[in-house]
Amino acid sequence: MKKRKFGLALSLVLAAGTILGACGKSEEKGGETAGGDEKEKAFSVAMVTDVGGVDDKSFNQSAWEGLQAFGEENDLEKGKGGFDYLQSQSDADYSTNLNTLARQDFDLVFGIGFLMEGAINEIAQQQKDSHFGIVDAVVDQPNVASIMFKEQEAAFLAGVAAANATKTNKIGFIGGMEIPVIERFESGFLAGVQAANPDIKVEVQYAGAFDKAELGQTIASKMYSSGVDVIFHAAGGTGNGLFKEARDLKKKDPAKEIWAIGVDSDQTAEGVVEIDGKEHNVILTSALKRVDNAVKDLTTKAKEGSFPGGETITYGLAEDGVGLAPINPEVSTKAEIEGAVKEWQEKIKNGDLTVPSTKDELASFSAE
């Protein structure tokens, strides 16, 4: 109800603005003065999502949450001159949307996801006065700040947790596609397991797709039946198959101790199983990638006038850009795990330990 009225009011204001400024480009300034008695010009920020939209339970959603948090802290309103987003209906729209936002004088425009790399690179050269941010890709332009994550660090902690939870000393990893981001997850995870217990064997398998839940389930089923009891996935929607398999097995045999580890956001909700009226959860923990924190952080920097144009900011544990979700209380070794995780976390944060981000680095990695 409230939202609707708000929308109505907003659209009326906007309509008025459009009519007032119908005579063309001078509209921007005219509109501003008509709009408000506030400060001369509030900082405004917007982002372009891919076709997933802001409720994709993943990347776009997380980024949007970051912008909303920023807006709240700075008393901004959704819309022009505040914070907003545009959703793309197809790959061809990235460029148009980014352009639209830049032309609407948003101070900072984010492209969410590596798919927008090309579009940002191009538009940044055309709109030299605008500032852009891109997540998960590096664009080398003076007015673009690139956000990257040390996924390997989160994965490392997940590996430590897995190594401390397994009873069979067999752990599994399901990857989506063999691309650099996933390689960081895999390398970090393997390093974490190895650091915690070098005797553990990790089975690695790639599904070849991010949207094949049924394939994910098949792989998980094979792994669990071969004695694996903890599986970590970095496979997007494919990972939903892992959760389903874990829940099914738990339902069949509640005594069985099998675990799955989520990725990107805290996926605890995916692991709920009800057995005889009692709620269980098969999610051990999740390796977090805090797109929201990163987006908010970069926006704040830009607002304060220190926009890191041309730089690549890599968010790791130290910057709260990645992390590990709380450990499932059902795990018998919860305390042990938490202890180990904390210990390794300190080492990484201190810089005592550099987590390998590629398989090559992993080969020469040693926790000592």
Add this chain to the structure above:
Amino acid sequence: MDYVIEMLNIRKEFPGIVANDNITLQLKPGEIHALLGENGAGKSTLMNVLFGLYQPEKGDIKVKGKPVHITDPNIANDLGIGMVHQHFMLVDRFTVTENIILGKETTKGGRIDIKKAEKEVREISERYGLAVDPQAKISDISVGMQQRVEILKTLYRGAEILIFDEPTAVLTPQEIKELIQILKTLIQEGKSIILITHKLKEIMEVCDRVTVIRKGVGIGTVNVSETNPNELASLMVGREVTFKTDKAASEPKENVLEIHDLNVKDSRGLGVVNKLNLNVRAGEIVGIAGVDGNGQSELIEAITGLKRSESGSIKLNGKEIINMSPRKVTEMGVGHIPQDRHKHGLVLDFPIGENMVLQTYYKAPFSKKGILNFKEIYSKAKTLIKEFDVRTPSEYTLARALSGGNQQKAIIGREIDRNPDLLIAAQPTRGLDVGAIEYIHKRLIEQRDQGKAVLLISFELDEIMNVSDRIAVIYEGEIVAVVDPKQTTEQELGLLMAGSKRKEAGGENHV
């Protein structure tokens, strides 16, 4: 005098045309009343008005003296009007009874009481001498029988007035005789009948009175006893018509078409043309008489290359053409007036002009280096339209918009213009009116006189008898007899066509 149905001064318009203008038709109880008119004269429109499918712009309809408004076919049914359509509306996989009760099922506790229905159907069938087996499947019974099922359907629904739309078009001569008997029985049992037709012979034989319409206008009603076919024909067409086709004796020369031991199988692998032998000479018309479905279509398709032949030989001017592509056969000198002009003869959505070059569009002067020369195409079309009296607003009019007779004239013009050595005419006058029939027969004979070979396939015995110089009777894919039209009778042909005289006729008469 009392009438069961009166349609008074009916006028029905469609955008741009007046389909019916001031037509009056009065049906007396217990009479067979013919509705006579050329194709496109407005007979069907008038009957559709009576049946509630169209609303007239002017005029009144009275049933048994009471004015009525028939706004849909159900009202017509309730008023006791039933229609036997030319194209049967039956479900092939249902039995006779199931078809008859369709839409009027009597149910007992939610289930169809088929026993009771069968009994009723049998009773009606016996009363009118229809001899229909209520339990037979439609797909298993003959066309004539199917028509009787249609009649039964209207009777079962309590029709007092029956409209027959061109009922004899699909029947064999024997079946026509039986139908006429049935019509008479219906009248004896108190029904009244409107018979839509353009066959004068039938009118003279069974009808009491006849209402003639020409080009949408009611011409008048006459008593059959006080008229003759010539008068009716001129009423219908609007000018004098001759019936007997005048023709000189044929002077056949060398063989143009020679078919030897031809075998053709259908899609299920059954033989439909079996060891067929036939020849057609230059300067003669050979008519193929036979009941529909005895291999006539397959024979034509085999000659023209549309269907693969299994074995045998087809020679045109001494050259083997068996299993050549249709285009090759056409180029070798075969013209073909197909049986179904809408399906096979014309592209209805093309202008009539473009239809005139359907076989020759790729040749000079119509096409040069793959580019069409529309000037040449339309000037050719214009010539043909004039020469063959195709009545069309222009050569740019879509073929669809022309009447059946004019479409057929266009096809004939196109085929004759290519100057083929062999002209195959399959049912060239089907559905056409007297004027057009006369014209087409004249053209066929003209071709013969110019030394062409003409192969005529028809289910109309009149036509076969009138036009052919020799008649070959086909039965179950074989030519069972070749007879001289001057020395045979319809009776004899009918029996040959039914296969009954096969043995005696075989052998010596084979060509």
Add this chain to the structure above:
Amino acid sequence: MSNRMKNIVVPLVAVLLGIIVGTIIMIAAGYNAGAAFIALWNGAFGEIYYTGEVIRQVTPLILAGLAVAFAFRTGLFNIGVEGQLIVGWLAAVWVGVAFELPKFIHLPLAVLAAAAAGALWAFIPGLLKAKFKVHEVIVTIMMNYVALHVSNYIIRTVLSEKSDRTEMIADSASLRSPFLEGLTDYSRLHWGILIALACVFIMWFLLEKTSKGYELRAVGFNQHASEYAGMSVSKNIILSMVISGAFAGLAGAMEALGTFGYAAIKGGFTGVGFDGIAVALLGGNGPIGIIFAALLFGSLKVGALNMPLEAGVPNELVDIIIALIVFFVAASYMIRIFIDRISKKGVK
């Protein structure tokens, strides 16, 4: 009303109805419909940049529309334009990245490769239809999926090293033009629009002026009569599909060499091929009609992106309004009957 008039009036009424119903829905949901439509207009034509983007969007739509219409005119329903577009896209990019050639060879080669790939992709359903009477609708739908996944596989394994997109094509294969971009304030307008318009002419000329086109149209209207007249129905079916597929492949080339400059792994269909069906229907399967229909769809698509920001209308509602316009367009048969009825009364 004459047929020609009807062909113009019916689509206009369809669009108008879509706007009216869209207005009602927006008012019911508490949004300012006027502002929304102004935003739509501004998003498509408010600035020269957007107009450039509209034309860019229109380019593949014209070609996809031509592909559908061409098959349709010869009696075939090519639902596989989407798949043919995808393989055309892939082929163009392949040529674009694999060779280093002078522009006057490289660009035509890439364009032709796309047309050939699309043609080949459509050849298969054409062949199956001609030889085994397999319905082209089913085959082309299935071929869409095959195209999508094969193309993804090739991008992943052959054209890149396990990455999700290919390299950018060489400049010598690109349709992009700094001149056009400058003209339209950095839009992605490219030379492809000329190719699309040329294809409109080609389709018209081929169908209306050549003897081959005569044959194709004849087969489209009446296979039986065409066969009786000595034309080879199966050859014409295959040819028609191949030409239709070539148009679709060219639509892919527009995306490959113009808009994107690379091929990326696709999670789903681009939708351009399916929009082509609507474009062809709205355009009455005629060359000029297709240009206007594509223009409408292109401006709706581009303009709609502006609606959430400028008028605060949520994306979902924008989708509904666009869908409504498409719906009324697709239901234009309904409008046609309605007009017939009115004009009949008028005569009376």
